Amino acid sequence: MYNDPRYQLLETTESPETGSTGYRYEHLKTGAQVLWLKNDDDNKAFGVGFRTPPTDSTGVAHIVEHSVLSGSRKFKGREPFMEMYKSSMQTFLNAMTFSDMTIYPISSKNDQDFLNLADVYLDAVFFPAIYDKPEIFMQEGWHYELFREEDPITYKGVVYNEMRGAYGNPERQVMQQMSQTMHPDGTYSHESGGFPYHVPELTEENFQAFHQRYYHPSNAFIYLYGDVPAEDIFNLIDEEYLSQFEKTEPNSEVVPGTIPSAPIKAEHYYNAGSGAKPSEESYFGYSVILGETTDLYDAFMQPLVSDVLISSESSPLKQVLLEKKFGQAILPAGSDGIFEEFGFVVKGADEARFDEFIEVTEATIRQMAEDGVDRGALLAALNRTEMSLRESGGSLKGIYFFIRSVGAHRYGVNPMDALNFNQTFDRIRADIENGGFEKYLKERILDNPAKVMTLHLPQAGQFQVLDDELADKLKLYKDSLTREEIRQLIADNERLLKYQQTEDSPEDKATIPKLDLNDIQREVAEIPSEKQILDNSTLLVQEYPSMGIRYLHLAFDLDFVTTEELPYLAYLGRLLGIVDTKQRGYSELNNEIYQVSSGFRFAPSVLRPVDGSNYALKMMVTTSALAGQSKRMFDILAEVLLETTFNDADRIKDVLQKMRSDMEMGFESSGHSVAANRASSYFSPTAKINEQLGGIDLFDHLQELLNDYDNRQAELMRIITSLYERIFTSKGLIAS
Incomplete structure (x- = not known):
């Protein structure tokens, strides 16, 4: 345990499942939540996460995630993240945008490297260079690109281009359409990564406002794992960062939105290549809300239900759908938000068999609920789910525990409850022996009104139509500009190009922390x-x-x-x-x-x-x-x-x-x-x-x-x- 008057110890919890003692703190000045899973693992982990629920599909959360890693108050280079990736002894270094949260995890076996990485990430999230360098938003988000007066204007940007590529995948389109059918409003009706045709709607002002609102210690969850240098890291967190803020109300709660009060059948179109046939290249979707992540029973039942019904090679529903040739493959579909959803997609389907697909799906699940699920299949699925939790990412289990704990915290669930799963699994085992799984299928799937069944038809050139509309819009925009404004736009692009191509100065490079030879252990760790x-x-x-x-x-x-x-x-x-x-x-x-x-x-x-x-x-x-x-x-x-x-x-x-x-x-x-x-x-x-x-x-x-x-x-x-x-x-x- 670490005692410090700047942090109030809220709870001490033993965690056999993680091999740790969990210490949960609150930073008194800002309200930031801190969790330390203390154990003797030398692969130390650090993470900071924020609730970042989107209110549109411009991808602002995704763009901010990229942008804060492009230089900060203390670390002046254009890409401290990449410099640390190349020069540190990190065992994990990344950032991730989810549907309603953004996280920044790192891990390292070297104490000084661990502190350096945590310092770089904390400075990036709390004091990024995005307010001083407009080129960052232009580069990572989007900008009007033009280098010659006679050329047409186009859109360019890292996230803009990334999401155009992501939506080239039909499965991405299908999954998003299923989600929007289930969640027509609220947080989950939006694409947190950014729908490419909406990304250019984001203004730099709203981009900065999003960071100011959500990237605040009062909305932060800070995580430590392993044999960390406790005094050093707690001092760093407070002295360099948290102490410079005052407590606020972040107003970052997720808006669950309206969920279906009766089953919904919906038809959508996805962008496909020329010649795609609805009789061969359609998709069927089936999804139902089992409960909420705040209920740990539902949180652990969701992977079990998915495994038993469609993920396992012995899944009866999967076998029936494949034997009846409904499609080429069965793909699981779910969500990473507050709702626990069971869902799947049939790929390579015939549109004419959509109603038959629904009938066969529900009849198969009903037969399982009435006749009972094979106990061997249930025990196999339960063991697989439990083993995945116990193995917990192998050598990167500290990162895995961070994702689980911050994922629980975002909805007000005690993260230690989410990590300590033995009691919940004991309850599930007992219920399985008493027909609880079959009852769950009946109540949460068959009799559940919060259900959507979707047909996704190929439409050749769907995105081409949007691209043509975009080109027309950009032409009108260019036509509205004066010659001086066009020249200014070209100058802005040349400034961006120069920014991208100019090497960091020696002074800026020197701000990036590096290890000294004395910081590195000379002996190679040996496993007997x-x-x-x-x-x-x-x-x-x-x-x-x-x-x-x-x-x-x-x-x-x-x-x-x-x-x-x-x-x-x-x-x-x-x-x-x-x-x-x-x-x-x-x-x-x-x-x-x-x-x-x-x-x-x-x-x-x-x-x-x-x-x-x-x-x-x-x-x-x-x-x-x-x-x-x-x-x-x-x-x-x-x-x-x-x-x-x-x-x-x-x-x-x-x-x-x-x-x-x-x-x-x-x-x-x-x-x-x-x-x-x-x-x-x-x-x-x-x-x-x-x-x-x-x-x-x-x-x-x-x-x-x-x-x-x-x-x-x-x-x-x-x-x-x-x-x-x-x-x-x-x-x-x-x-x-």
């Missing part, structure tokens, strides 16, 4: 490891604090794999654990896996040995389990590695179609990474292999395979079976 040679295999055993969870990593040799077989390695990794074995079908197998473990993951990977020698291609198999479940976990894993069968062509096709859908979504959300990996593949042998295992090369191969699946399925199963039989042997195996 025991090495055993067993016939053709190597076993490594490490003891490390892990909250009672045991972790297993297996690396199987792939030296014999040919270039032509590389795509099939990726397919094999995707199929293992979710197709039949000789002992059981994939649905029962899925339940068995998740009753005893966190799941099995199979990934062909290119590894480079620490001695710098040539790379090695390995099939990596990873899993984890509570100590008491370890033996059963090994038994089920052995079954998957030695007894999987690849003779269900329809099931394999379903899995590969979902793989294609996931890759499409990944390409649309991370196009820059895809392009970089593709470029690297032309000069890097390892990048070339990765391209064939997960890049555009693999996608093209998968697309060709699925387009001619009936003719190629026999060859596919032959190659996959051959690889499977050659890979999973003890020769060259490394187990850790």
Whole structure:
């Protein structure tokens, strides 16, 4: 515990779930809330978060998040965030905009680095340079771009361009349309990230007013985790920052808005390419409000319901929808706001079957509620949910706990209650044994009026129409300007370009904190490891604090794999654990896996040995389990590695179609990474292999395979079976 007259200790709570003692403080002068999860973890974490509910879709919260990291009172460079990212010893450094809050988390194992990073972030959020440098708003938000008098004016800006890219993804459009149908008014009717065609409506005045209103200590939640230098960090927070403010009323409460009083059926259109057919490329949406995040029971039931109904490979509803060929993939849909929602989307649907989809969905859920849900499936889902909470982000658990705690705090929930989940899970387990889950399905889904069912039809050129209207609007704007105003606009753009291209001065660079050699521990931390040679295999055993969870990593040799077989390695990794074995079908197998473990993951990977020698291609198999479940976990894993069968062509096709859908979504959300990996593949042998295992090369191969699946399925199963039989042997195996 840390005692300081500037901070009032509100509560001390033991937290076995996080391995911490939680100390909750209030800063007396400003009312800022401070939570310290004290434990001996040397990967210390810090975070500051604010409630930032939007009142429009200009993306102001998102733009402010970007902008405050572009220089501040003490740290004068244009991008202190990027400088710290490159030069610090951070283990995590980021900022995130949610539907109603914005957070800034960091972590580091080095004490001085931890203090430096916290200092940079606190100065950024409380004293940003946005009031002195109009170029920041122009760069990060939007601006009129013009460099020659004869050219048309266009819009440019980091967030503006980012959100244009984000809305190029049909799933993003569909999810937002579902949300707006469920939430026609209030906070969640708006796009906090910014709808690209509304971003230019944001004025610099409103941008600054948003920061002034919400980025105040009275609206702040400050978080500390691990073995932090307590006196130093508490002094820094008060002396450099909080003490310079007075307490205010932030008026930052979320406006939940109107929720449906009766089920709603709605039809929407999403932007699609030319030739998109409503009979093949529509989407169906189904969403229902289960409760509010303020009720911890509902907060933990939401992932359980989603898992049982549509996320798991054994989910009855998912199986029925796929078996009846309603679409190519089933995608979960939810929210990160005050409402706990169960929802999903069917991708690649036929518009004519929308009513049938609703009937089958509700009939399947009703049958589950009346006949009872398979106990194996329920226990598997409960174990998977609990394991994800206990593992808590692995080495970044401090960041994970921050997101959960600030997420609870924003709605007035005690963050320690959200972190300490054992009691709530005990209640859920007891309810499951007494039919509580089936009752929950009936009351919260079937009989719930707060429900929307949406049909999303492709409309070619929808955004092109908006772009044409935008071009006309910009032309009218340019026509309204005098020649002198046009020249001033060009001068503004040239000033922005100069700002972007001018290197920081030596004086500004010197303001960015750097570590001294004396701040860096010279000794490399070692994890005690025991090495055993067993016939053709190597076993490594490490003891490390892990909250009672045991972790297993297996690396199987792939030296014999040919270039032509590389795509099939990726397919094999995707199929293992979710197709039949000789002992059981994939649905029962899925339940068995998740009753005893966190799941099995199979990934062909290119590894480079620490001695710098040539790379090695390995099939990596990873899993984890509570100590008491370890033996059963090994038994089920052995079954998957030695007894999987690849003779269900329809099931394999379903899995590969979902793989294609996931890759499409990944390409649309991370196009820059895809392009970089593709470029690297032309000069890097390892990048070339990765391209064939997960890049555009693999996608093209998968697309060709699925387009001619009936003719190629026999060859596919032959190659996959051959690889499977050659890979999973003890020769060259490394187990850790």
